[in-house]
Amino acid sequence: MKDSQGPLWEVFVQKKAGQPFVHCGSLHAYDKEMAIENARDLYTRRSEGSALWVVPAAAIVASSPEDAGSFFEPSNDKVYRHPTFYQIPEGVKYI
């Protein structure tokens, strides 16, 4: 049966300019105008945001939890990517 509720959209809210857009939930809407208006009514009733993104849920590509181990493995053994890996002689400032 075809879903009568329209496709699913994911909603991202930016609290104020300069901050990142954060995922806050999802909703159903038939087109993008309706999606952004519904997002406003559903997720920003108390001034939670100053900007919104809505993205068709079907367009999102996600990593899969089963492969998370091997997928993110390449970064596990690279401690030299962190500043704490390096030793700086005592007395050297501003670094």
Place this chain on the structure above:
Amino acid sequence: MDNVVDVEKNFNSKLEKNDFVEPKDWMPENYRKHLIRQISQHAHSEIIGMLPEGNWISRAPSLRSKIVLLAKVQDEGGHGLYLYTAAETLGASRDELLGALHTGKAKYSSIFNYPTLTWADIGAVGWLVDGAAIMNQVMLQRTSYGPYSRAMIRICKEESFHQRQGYEIMCRLCFGTEEQKEMAQDALNRWWFPTMMMFGPPDKDSPNSEQAIKWRIKRETNDELRQKFVDRTVAQVEFLGLTIPDKNLKWNETKKGYDFSEPDWSEFYSVIKGNGPCNKERLEARNKAHSDGAWVREAAIAYAEKKKENILAA
């Protein structure tokens, strides 16, 4: 098969560590089913819960109380939508969930099958019913399923206004005329025991509870939550100068909590079965709204299709 054992071990260790389970993670089929049932019932309760309060929007005693009530009812609709999308992350479709509500196959909180007879009932519902719901929902912020927990965190932020506006109505009535105070007492008399039922049957008769606690879907039992609710509410009642309609209500120094009477559980089961004062009315109103809105959904789908064609043709 090693793989199956591994994923199950992984799932259990997440629960032990109080980690969250996310939609794409492996989970036992019964955990998934339990969650779909619980989250969708919760969503249905929000949606049906709009009806008893909506009943008073057009008769609110002032413009202020009218805009407040409108905002509250709109919130309940929003809460229903957060919860439906949380249930959908588990593979249920919105149409399927709504269908189960409309045919009566799915349940919703039995409290909404009681009528709101006077304006004081709007006060009592906000204060007691939302108060009891908050108690449950605060616990559910720590539920093991990520999307449910996130929905609960949003909902809890919004709910506290609901309870406060209800108590404000009660204050106005209780410190108003003698007649108004009687109206408030009458509302408390009618809502007290149905509110106590909201936490569900006693632990010893609650078959789903034990498993739900094991899975960390629930973090506290029905009886624990009910006790907490009574302990917190008594002083609020005393402040209003009202009387809780329970002769057995008494402070118990040894347990540092109140003793109180159990609600009439046969009434609870009878209302769940469909014999409450408003079951029929609620389902009819919901079905009517859904079928009256069918043309809007059809038109919106047609419009979206047409715009897609225009883009392709251009």
